[in-house]
Amino acid sequence: xxxxxxxxxxxxxxxxxxxxxxxxxxxxxxxxxxxxxxxxxxxxxxxxxxxxxxxxxxxxxxxxxxxxxxxxxxxxxxxxxxxxxxxxxxxxxxxxxxxxxxxxxxxxxxxxxxxxxxxxxxxxxxxxxxxxxxxxxxxxxxxxxxxxxxxxxxxxxxxxxxxxxxxxxxxxxxxxxxxxxxxxxxxxxxxxxxxxxxxxxxxxxxxxxxxxxxxxxxxxxxxxxxxxxxxxxxxxxxxxxxxxxxxxxxxxxxxxxxxxxxxxxxxxxxxxxxxxxxxxxxxxxxxxxxxxxxxxxxxxxxxxxxxxxxxxxxxxxxxxxxxxxxxxxxxxxxxxxxxxxxxxxxxxxxxxxxxxxxxxxxxxxxxxxxxxxxxxxxxxxxxxxxxxxxxxxxxxxxxxxxxxxx
Amino acid sequence: xxxxxxxxxxxxxxxxxxxxxxxxxxxxxxxxxxxxxxxxxxxxxxxxxxxxxxxxxxxxxxxxxxxxxxxxxxxxxxxxxxxxxxxxxxxxxxxxxxxxxxxxxxxxxxxxxxxxxxxxxxxxxxxxxxxxxxxxxxxxxxxxxxxxxxxxxxxxxxxxxxxxxxxxxxxxxxxxxxxxxxxxxxxxxxxxxxxxxxxxxxxxxxxxxxxxxxxxxxxxxxxxxxxxxxxxxxxxxxxxxxxxxxxxxxxxxx
Numbered sequence: 001x002x003x004x005x006x007x008x009x010x011x012x013x014x015x016x017x018x019x020x021x022x023x024x025x026x027x028x029x030x031x032x033x034x035x036x037x038x039x040x041x042x043x044x045x046x047x048x049x050x051x052x053x054x055x056x057x058x059x060x061x062x063x064x065x066x067x068x069x070x071x072x073x074x075x076x077x078x079x080x081x082x083x084x085x086x087x088x089x090x091x092x093x094x095x096x097x098x099x100x101x102x103x104x105x106x107x108x109x110x111x112x113x114x115x116x117x118x119x120x121x122x123x124x125x126x127x128x129x130x131x132x133x134x135x136x137x138x139x140x141x142x143x144x145x146x147x148x149x150x151x152x153x154x155x156x157x158x159x160x161x162x163x164x165x166x167x168x169x170x171x172x173x174x175x176x177x178x179x180x181x182x183x184x185x186x187x188x189x190x191x192x193x194x195x196x197x198x199x200x201x202x203x204x205x206x207x208x209x210x211x212x213x214x215x216x217x218x219x220x221x222x223x224x225x226x227x228x229x230x231x232x233x234x235x236x237x238x239x240x241x242x243x244x245x246x247x248x249x250x251x252x253x254x255x256x257x258x259x260x261x262x263x264x265x266x267x268x269x270x271x272x273x274x275x276x277x278x279x280x281x282x283x284x285x286x287x288x289x290x291x292x293x294x295x296x297x298x299x300x301x302x303x304x305x306x307x308x309x310x311x312x313x314x315x316x317x318x319x320x321x322x323x324x325x326x327x328x329x330x331x332x333x334x335x336x337x338x339x340x341x342x343x344x345x346x347x348x349x350x351x352x353x354x355x356x357x358x359x360x361x362x363x364x365x366x367x368x369x370x371x372x373x374x375x376x377x378x379x380x381x382x383x384x385x386x387x388x389x390x391x392x393x394x395x396x397x398x399x400x401x402x403x404x405x406x
Numbered sequence: 407x408x409x410x411x412x413x414x415x416x417x418x419x420x421x422x423x424x425x426x427x428x429x430x431x432x433x434x435x436x437x438x439x440x441x442x443x444x445x446x447x448x449x450x451x452x453x454x455x456x457x458x459x460x461x462x463x464x465x466x467x468x469x470x471x472x473x474x475x476x477x478x479x480x481x482x483x484x485x486x487x488x489x490x491x492x493x494x495x496x497x498x499x500x501x502x503x504x505x506x507x508x509x510x511x512x513x514x515x516x517x518x519x520x521x522x523x524x525x526x527x528x529x530x531x532x533x534x535x536x537x538x539x540x541x542x543x544x545x546x547x548x549x550x551x552x553x554x555x556x557x558x559x560x561x562x563x564x565x566x567x568x569x570x571x572x573x574x575x576x577x578x579x580x581x582x583x584x585x586x587x588x589x590x591x592x593x594x595x596x597x598x599x600x601x602x603x604x605x606x607x608x609x610x611x612x613x614x615x616x617x618x619x620x621x622x623x624x625x626x627x628x629x630x631x632x633x634x635x636x637x638x639x640x641x642x643x644x645x646x647x648x649x650x651x652x653x654x655x656x657x658x659x660x
Contacts, residue, residue, distance in 0.1 A: 245520045248519050248520050248523055249516060249519055249520060251519075251530075252514065252516065252519030252526055253505075253509060253512050253514055253519070253526070254515075254516040254519055255519075256498075256502055256505055256506060256509075257506075257509060259495065259497075259498060259502070260495055260498070260506050260509075263495035263496070263497060263498065264493055264495060266457060266477070266493070267489070267493045267494075267495065268506075269456075269457070269476070269477035269478050269481075270455055270457070270477050270478075270480075270481055270486075270487055271478075271481060271506045271507055271509050271510070271571070272478045272481035272482050272509045272510025272511075272575070273478055273506075273509055273510075274476075274478045275478070281516060285516065375497070377498065377499040377502070377553055377554070377555055378498075378499065378501075378502055378553075379553055380501070380530060380534060381527065381530075381531070382531060382534050383531040383532075383534065383535060
């Protein structure tokens with residue numbers, strides 16, 4: 001399979017890949033659980049086959065080369081999606097949640113995937129963003145738009161605090177510390193009346209743009225589309241921005257330093273990497289992502305409570321990163337979207353939901369321990385040869401760009 | 407010109423003085439650091455590179471006291487090192503490992519990585535060129551293998567990459583901890599030639615080299631310092647040191 005890819009061939013490959021992924025995600029979303037799992041198995045099989053035949057690199061390469069086509073298709077898919085689902089509020093809601101969780105997972109990936117610091121408290125950081133933005137809006141009447149910024153800063157500060165134990169502990173010990181932090185966060189909310197305590201915060205105002213409330217359904221071309229459409233667009237704009245930032249960081253000096261810390265801290269330090277600074281940065285930046293997602297979540301659901309941000313939510317977020325593929329922006333995005341969909345499909349199982357969820361996860365991770373799209377070696381855009389950059393590619397679900405843009 | 411000087415450098419591990427009041431000076435030269443196993447050679451390098459904090463004594467580098475500097479600060483000031491057991495980031499590619507060596511010389515921040523990618527790209531391209539130059543010095547084939555993970559590279563080339571990674575940031579002092587460990591005789595000689603040529607190239611670098619192979623030491627170093635049980639017991643040219651009675655006793659245990 002060492003055929004040279006010429007221009008048209010590459011275009012066709014990238015077109016097929018992006019269309020295929022969008023279609024697969026759509027079918028997963030609308031069909032039954034069995035069909036969704038079949039699609040997942042099929043996709044997994046295709047990826048493994050591609051790796052065996054060494055053609056996955058060509059797919060990555062052509063997708064990277066034809067980024068405009070791929071991004072165009074994904075944007076088009078996200079734009080059209082609400083129209084396809086306009087009769088089903090519930091599925092629209094799943095799409096919004098998929099986007100929100102994908103943002104959190106991208107941030108969590110900085111710690112878990114890039115730097116190798118297992119953080120069991122992403123839901124706390126997500127919750128910090130949600131609570132900051134919600135309190136700002138409900139108690140102080142601050143605009144939700146500004147709330148996104150406040151949520152981001154608030155979560156980043158909490159991330160910094162969470163990051164301090166990471167300076168002294170590693171591995172299991174760090175995991176235990178973050179579990180403790182997660183529990184402290186939940187307990188603190190339950191026991192603070194000002195934060196709504198166990199009752200949560202109701203009545204969080206929605207976003208408004210020039211007098212148009214995002215809680216209004218949209219009437220386009222004679223179709224009335226539920227209000228979720230506004231949030232789908234808003235969430236996926238943010239997902240696109242965060243994916244872009246994440247992939248730029250990945251190919252940067254910072255991303256490389258994170259990887260070096262994951263591999264060997266002593267070596268990293270003797271290469272001039274400031275461990276304290278880089279570890280805290282991984283926590284703060286990841287938390288900032290979670291904060292943005294949290295703010296979006298609060299103003300989308302208009303009610304938040306502590307149980308939205310508890311330990312089990314953290315576990316699910318970690319699973320998204322593990323399943324998608326650590327330190328691979330497209331993989332993490334895809335993992336988050338898929339797991340959100342599967343999780344929702346499992347609601348039919350009521351009490352057995354978590355059991356089924358675990359069985360699916362274990363099966364996937366046994367067959368594919370490194371996740372759907374595993375970590376790859378970075379390829380850079382070089383001066384003389386004009387080697388195409390393939391830092392981060394196969395864009396799935398969320399817009400993720402390749403390495404540094406020119 | 408004095409590059410590095412230690413004054414009564416000491417570190418205690420419990421009751422053990424692993425390095426005991428060592429006075430050491432290196433100028434523009436290659437100094438061999440030898441001694442029996444457990445004599446404190448690697449500990450000495452760990453002290454200089456900031457991995458261990460000295461119990462007492464001082465380290466001066468280019469007239470500056472760096473005794474309490476963290477490893478990353480030591481590296482930024484211009485001291486690079488390699489490790490006895492080859493320590494590359496095995497999952498990362500050859501080029502990524504090389505770029506790590508330039509970390510302290512790069513200026514772009516995470517902020518610029520997100521918001522000014524074109525500027526970072528410029529810096530990255532220059533750095534890649536620089537990495538190629540250094541790789542070419544050791545083994546030009548490595549340039550073609552730049553995107554291969556280091557885990558797929560043979561040992562001698564891994565050793566080369568580790569030294570290349572140390573040298574790419576143009577340090578003033580290079581600390582080599584047994585660069586030929588695990589290599590056969592032929593490979594050892596190749597490696598020594600590579601290191602020797604470093605001194606001839608435009609990168610003017612002083613080198614402290616730990617080595618068990620006396621043929622290597624006699625060939626490469628201008629001066630030899632001998633440690634035993636944490637103390638410096640002799641120093642001078644290889645011939646002088648090898649005639650020294652105390653050194654002979656230390657090595658032969660007589």
